[in-house]
Amino acid sequence: MGNLTALKIKNIKDPGRYSDGDGLILVMGKTGKGSWILRVQHDGKRRDIGLGSLSTLSLAEAREAATIYRKQAHSGLDPVAERKKERRVIPSFETAARQVHDEHKTTWKNGKHQAQWISTLETYAFPVLGDLLVSDIEGPVIQEVLAPIWLTKPETARRVRQRITSVLDWAYAKGFRANEAPARSLARGLPRQPKKDGHFAAMPFQDVPAFLAKVRDRLSVGRLAVELAVLTACRSGEVRGARWSEIDIKKKLWTIPAERMKAGKEHIVPLSVQALDVLDRAKLYKCQVSDLVFPGQRPKIPLSDMTLLKVLRDMNLEYTVHGFRSSFRDWVAERTNVQGAVAEAALAHTVANRVEAAYRRTNYLDKRKPLMAQWGSFCNRSSA
Structure with missing residues (x-):
């Protein structure tokens, strides 16, 4: 039984602190308004916890709240931290996913990835997980999302899981969950996916000259983009996003800004005579409203990746545009004496060894100029 009663509280006239016992205190102000506080010990430190005003919390309700916080303190929990958890609004999976997407999408250079990241969750995850609180999601319900596509669409399923x-x-x-995602239990609960070679399908470098000769049979913006991708060994996205302002015809250099590169570092591409010829033919598609070298149907929008892939599909070829980077790398290894680091620099690959990367300051531009000229000459051997 406490020291205070409802009648005693009603008759309090003077401001001050009135103890009910066991740490529960009523603090009365000069205006006649009161508030409840609870004094507890946690980790050897005194904590005063505000419970609420006398006008909204009766003596019985204050005692009930005090009992809960005392039990938490006695069990080693911090009552203040526990109360913050209670007040925190735990989001649904869909709300959390959209917030994660908004926070991270600006760091993703690939616009296609930005769109696909959320669209795959909308298609496969939201129907099952969307309305669930992130604190309640465990392995079994995630498996329910993945199981229907785990073997039929393995790559998509892995991306959804990630x-x-x-x-x-x-x-x-x-702080919305008590633990991290149950990745280990997911791995145990799903069947093993069939192994697949993760490399892009690459054309043997010996076939590249004949392929480019066929590409030049017809003129189109897509074919020109494919030809430049082959001659520069650049990624499809870097070629499709190429701008005239990045290209110095006199110096025979193409400077791709860091924000358009996978590694986030500026890349300078030496332009061979053959690559400059592609750019000369591409001037046919130059327009005032866009700086793009290879504009799409809407001039301010770059070509889609499928436009370049269609060039290969129209020739009944099962290779990928990205695979020509492998063709170039194989050609360097088989037909030149150029050191591997120069070839890797031509492909704008990052240095895997952290110590070596920290000390390497060169981009091998002077060595890459004759290398790309030699590659251009090889690619122009239409009789091969």
Whole structure:
């Protein structure tokens, strides 16, 4: 039984602190208004916890709240931290996923990836997980999302799993979950996917000259983009996003800014005579409203990746545009004496060894100029 009663509280006239016992205190102000506080010990430190005003919390309700916080303190929990958790609004999976997407999409250079990241969750995850609180999502319900596509669409399923994991790990970091995503249990609960060679289908370098000769049979913006991609060994996205302002015809250099590069570093591409010829033919598609070298149907929008791939499909070839980078790399290894680091620099690959990367300051531009000229000459051997 406490020291205070409802009648005693009603008759209090003077401001001050009135103890009910066991740490529960009523603080009366000069205006006659009161508030409840609870004094507890946690980790050897005194904590005063505000419970609420006398006008909204009766003596019985204050005692009930005090009992809960005392039990938390006695069990080693911090009552203040526990109350913050209670007040925190735990988001649904869909709300959390959209917030993660908004926070990270600006760091993704690939616009296609930005769109696909959320669209795959909309298609496969939201119908099952969308309305669930992130704190309640465990392995079995995630398996329910993945199981229908795990073997039929393995690559998509792996991406969905990775994105679900990212959302749940974000929720854990924000304090919305008690643990990280159950990645280990997911791996045990799903069947083993068939192994597949993850490399892009690449044309043997010996066939590249004849292929380019066929590409030149007809003139189109897509064919020109494919030809430049082959001659520069650049990625499809770098070629499709090429701008005239990046190209110095006199110096025979193409400077791709860091924001358009996979590694986030500026890349300078030496332009061979053959590459300059492609650019000369591409002037036919130059327009005042766009700086793009290879404008799409809407001039301010670059060509889609499918436009370049269609060039190969129209020739009944099962290779990929990206695979020509492998063709170039194989040609360097087989037909030249150029050191590997120069070839890797031509492909704008990052240095895997952290120590070597820290000390390497050169981009081998002077050595890459004759290399790309030699590659251009090889590619122009239409009789091969």
